[in-house]
Amino acid sequence: MTKIPNLKRRHFLIGTAGAATAIATGLPAMAQEKAKALPDYVAWKNADDVIVHTKETIETKRAAQGIELVTPSNSLYVRNNLPAPPEDIVADRDAWEIEFDGVANPTTMTVGQLKTVGVETVVCVLQCSGNGRAFFDHEASGTQWGVGAAGNVIWTGVPVRALVEAMGGASEGMTWLTGTGGEVIPEGIPAETVQVERSVPAELMDRAILAWDMNGEAIPLAHGGPLRLIVPGYYGVNNVKYIKKLAFTAEESPAKIQQTGYRMRPVGEAGDPSQPSMFEMNVKSWITGPLADAATGKVQIHGVAFGGTSAVNKIEVSTDDGATWTEAAFIGPDLGEYAWRPFVLIADLPAGEHVLASRATNAAGDTQPETVEPNERAYGHNGWRAHAVDLTIT
Amino acid sequence: MTKIPNLKRRHFLIGTAGAATAIATGLPAMAQEKAKALPDYVAWKNADDVIVHTKETIETKRAAQGIELVTPSNSLYVRNNLPAPPEDIVADRDAWEIEFDGVANPTTMTVGQLKTVGVETVVCVLQCSGNGRAFFDHEASGTQWGVGAAGNVIWTGVPVRALVEAMGGASEGMTWLTGTGGEVIPEGIPAETVQVERSVPAELMDRAILAWDMNGEAIPLAHGGPLRLIVPGYYGVNNVKYIKKLAFTAEESPAKIQQTGYRMRPVGEAGDPSQPSMFEMNVKSWITGPLADAATGKVQIHGVAFGGTSAVNKIEVSTDDGATWTEAAFIGPDLGEYAWRPFVLIADLPAGEHVLASRATNAAGDTQPETVEPNERAYGHNGWRAHAVDLTIT
Numbered sequence: 001m002t003k004i005p006n007l008k009r010r011h012f013l014i015g016t017a018g019a020a021t022a023i024a025t026g027l028p029a030m031a032q033e034k035a036k037a038l039p040d041y042v043a044w045k046n047a048d049d050v051i052v053h054t055k056e057t058i059e060t061k062r063a064a065q066g067i068e069l070v071t072p073s074n075s076l077y078v079r080n081n082l083p084a085p086p087e088d089i090v091a092d093r094d095a096w097e098i099e100f101d102g103v104a105n106p107t108t109m110t111v112g113q114l115k116t117v118g119v120e121t122v123v124c125v126l127q128c129s130g131n132g133r134a135f136f137d138h139e140a141s142g143t144q145w146g147v148g149a150a151g152n153v154i155w156t157g158v159p160v161r162a163l164v165e166a167m168g169g170a171s172e173g174m175t176w177l178t179g180t181g182g183e184v185i186p187e188g189i190p191a192e193t194v195q196v197e198r199s200v201p202a203e204l205m206d207r208a209i210l211a212w213d214m215n216g217e218a219i220p221l222a223h224g225g226p227l228r229l230i231v232p233g234y235y236g237v238n239n240v241k242y243i244k245k246l247a248f249t250a251e252e253s254p255a256k257i258q259q260t261g262y263r264m265r266p267v268g269e270a271g272d273p274s275q276p277s278m279f280e281m282n283v284k285s286w287i288t289g290p291l292a293d294a295a296t297g298k299v300q301i302h303g304v305a306f307g308g309t310s311a312v313n314k315i316e317v318s319t320d321d322g323a324t325w326t327e328a329a330f331i332g333p334d335l336g337e338y339a340w341r342p343f344v345l346i347a348d349l350p351a352g353e354h355v356l357a358s359r360a361t362n363a364a365g366d367t368q369p370e371t372v373e374p375n376e377r378a379y380g381h382n383g384w385r386a387h388a389v390d391l392t393i394t
Numbered sequence: 395m396t397k398i399p400n401l402k403r404r405h406f407l408i409g410t411a412g413a414a415t416a417i418a419t420g421l422p423a424m425a426q427e428k429a430k431a432l433p434d435y436v437a438w439k440n441a442d443d444v445i446v447h448t449k450e451t452i453e454t455k456r457a458a459q460g461i462e463l464v465t466p467s468n469s470l471y472v473r474n475n476l477p478a479p480p481e482d483i484v485a486d487r488d489a490w491e492i493e494f495d496g497v498a499n500p501t502t503m504t505v506g507q508l509k510t511v512g513v514e515t516v517v518c519v520l521q522c523s524g525n526g527r528a529f530f531d532h533e534a535s536g537t538q539w540g541v542g543a544a545g546n547v548i549w550t551g552v553p554v555r556a557l558v559e560a561m562g563g564a565s566e567g568m569t570w571l572t573g574t575g576g577e578v579i580p581e582g583i584p585a586e587t588v589q590v591e592r593s594v595p596a597e598l599m600d601r602a603i604l605a606w607d608m609n610g611e612a613i614p615l616a617h618g619g620p621l622r623l624i625v626p627g628y629y630g631v632n633n634v635k636y637i638k639k640l641a642f643t644a645e646e647s648p649a650k651i652q653q654t655g656y657r658m659r660p661v662g663e664a665g666d667p668s669q670p671s672m673f674e675m676n677v678k679s680w681i682t683g684p685l686a687d688a689a690t691g692k693v694q695i696h697g698v699a700f701g702g703t704s705a706v707n708k709i710e711v712s713t714d715d716g717a718t719w720t721e722a723a724f725i726g727p728d729l730g731e732y733a734w735r736p737f738v739l740i741a742d743l744p745a746g747e748h749v750l751a752s753r754a755t756n757a758a759g760d761t762q763p764e765t766v767e768p769n770e771r772a773y774g775h776n777g778w779r780a781h782a783v784d785l786t787i788t
Contacts, residue, residue: 046611068610069515069548070464075610116692119738121463121726154463156726216462216469217440298510332515332550335727344513 049075056080059148065288067302067342069332071151073215082183093226102248104168118162124232124338129278132381140378152340155230157211174248179229182242197255232338233309235278281308284382285360293392302344307362311337314361317345321355357388443469450474453542459682461696461736463726465545467609476577487620496642498562512556518626518732523672526775534772546734549624551605568642573623576636591649626732627703629672675702678776679754687786696738701756705731708755711739715749751782
């Protein structure tokens with residue numbers, strides 16, 4: 001391994017002080033936070049596989065992501081912009097109502113009624129815009145996610161297109177599809193300052209579903225049940241939880257979370273609607289193992305890769321800090337263009353220190369860059385160098 | 395619906411006495427057993443989604459199978475031929491040892507070592523040979539499974555072929571691949587009378603894997619962790635749990651479970667090695683909903699279908715007791731030839747009684763038969779008529 005003096009090495013350090021906690025989180029020791037207990041509303045999660053940052057931000061450990069085709073619900077990350085609504089909203093799931101507007105025939109339907117219109121299942125990466133924030137060099141506010149604000153999830157629900165057709169189509173001039181979350185707005189606070197309401201381009205109706213089922217079970221409250229908007233290929237924030245209204249609108253939502261929040265903006269600048277919104281995810285991959293010292297001999301280097309909105313179709317692994325790359329193999333069935341694919345490379349590594357990196361390419365020809373430009377909120381990091389891990393072979 | 399007098403209607407009855415429990419189990423009311431609590435070793439299962447027949451036989455409810463692409467571990471059925479070994483065998487999973495024999499270079503490896511040889515992920519139906527036993531007319535001994543001794547499961551492990559190649563290939567003349575389970579044999583009982591040891595044709599090494607991971611997590615003890623032999627397309631019993639030895643052998647295992655058990659034999663006849671063994675699964679499907687009275691209007695008829703050892707490629711649904719059939723749609727990604735596919739048909743049903751049936755066809759051209767011949771142990775039922783369900787539209 002080439003030692004580069006004075007370079008802030010933000011990638012995963014093994015075999016040094018703090019290695020034990022680093023192994024758990026995939027974050028440098030300095031970024032560690034004190035382990036917190038699981039909040040009540042996610043008490044059913046597997047505490048061994050997650051890092052509780054705050055009550056509303058819970059990360060999957062890098063090691064737990066492993067080479068898993070689908071992320072089990074009990075280790076899937078949680079990021080809520082507002083506290084989850086009370087449990088009673090999932091007591092009678094089929095009774096949950098959603099209002100539709102901006103269509104020829106506006107209406108309100110229950111989840112039970114949605115289930116008679118159509119059904120589809122899509123597997124897609126769910127990822128927070130801030131996943132990888134810890135790998136930026138500037139000190140951005142927000143949860144210092146490593147790689148674990150992402151998972152590969154099975155969603156089942158009704159295609160939005162089928163609903164829109166049943167309602168006579170979208171009204172003219174409506175360029176946005178706007179979903180409103182059912183979180184309770186604290187008293188005395190103007191709704192638009194905290195309301196979770198997000199708009200995506202209206203044509204996303206061809207891809208989006210209103211889901212009631214996640215990984216084979218009714219969607220847990222923490223993940224947006226009884227009903228969640230799923231926009232495959234789009235960052236997590238666009239996948240509105242507890243959705244109570246879906247509307248075609250002429251303008252983007254006036255909510256702060258749409259107007260100024262979740263914008264890709266230069267460091268130090270304020271959020272503004274003219275800046276790119278966190279919509280489409282980019283091509284990305286990372287190594288999930290091995291994360292601990294290994295003995296000489298064959299090593300199973302593995303990780304996960306996805307293409308964003310275009311299927312991942314190539315994954316390369318480097319064991320020498322990016323000097324040379326070898327194509328690795330995807331394993332398991334292909335779950336579709338919005339899903340991640342686990343990959344593996346069995347390598348024979350000599351004793352010494354190695355830097356393991358991965359680099360994905362999608363069908364559109366986009367390849368992960370080595371580094372990324374900083375942005376104020378530290379969103380969208382997909383640089384391969386910062387995601388690399390160190391491995392000592394003894 | 396055509397009423398056929400005096401025909402023993404073994405399919406799922408709704409809207410009659412016993413409907414509440416029948417809905418829960420997918421079994422006729424007369425076959426209901428008193429609800430039992432979950433045994434300690436599977437206390438982590440979702441009690442609402444399973445029926446505890448005995449400590450070693452736990453069934454997934456028909457309604458819980460739904461249109462799920464993958465069966466969540468917490469609702470997957472359990473069928474153990476012997477009590478599970480003590481929990482301490484999963485305390486250090488990578489230390490579990492497996493002996494290999496009948497190869498050029500016999501050896502013993504730990505799970506940790508297996509992980510450096512190769513890795514693959516396969517999704518396949520896991521199904522007990524006796525799934526559907528309750529639908530036979532004769533009174534066969536054994537658990538009266540309805541449809542719930544089956545699930546669609548993601549397995550990750552090392553391909554057996556990669557191991558065999560690393561060991562110099564199988565020895566000459568070895569026509570069987572024999573796996574031995576690590577269950578504890580009670581004292582004073584000759585091992586071969588209860589030992590879980592199964593042989594499958596040696597060429598299955600091209601398909602089999604030794605799995606350490608199930609549905610994204612280390613295989614739970616109840617499901618065969620730390621290591622289980624997975625033979626995709628083969629009935630559950632061939633997927634040896636807690637596997638401690640895998641050998642190429644010249645003869646089938648002398649164990650009772652191989653010699654006389656799990657044989658397809660005429661009613662009243664004793665088990666014999668000349669009879670077909672429960673190896674390859676057959677093409678099969680069943681409706682999983684709706685299982686309760688519905689209102690007039692559109693109804694989402696759904697279920698699951700698989701091809702056995704050849705991919706399912708067609709699914710038909712009948713709402714008139716098999717008089718006419720309509721092709722239904724598979725939903726979600728295709729997980730491979732050994733996996734099941736959920737299907738759906740949105741139908742407009744008039745008020746009245748309807749008999750819903752499904753009929754699958756695989757790529758080899760096999761279609762589910764209307765009825766099946768009885769066999770002593772009531773194995774392998776895939777007749778569509780007995781799997782049908784009644785639905786009352788009001």
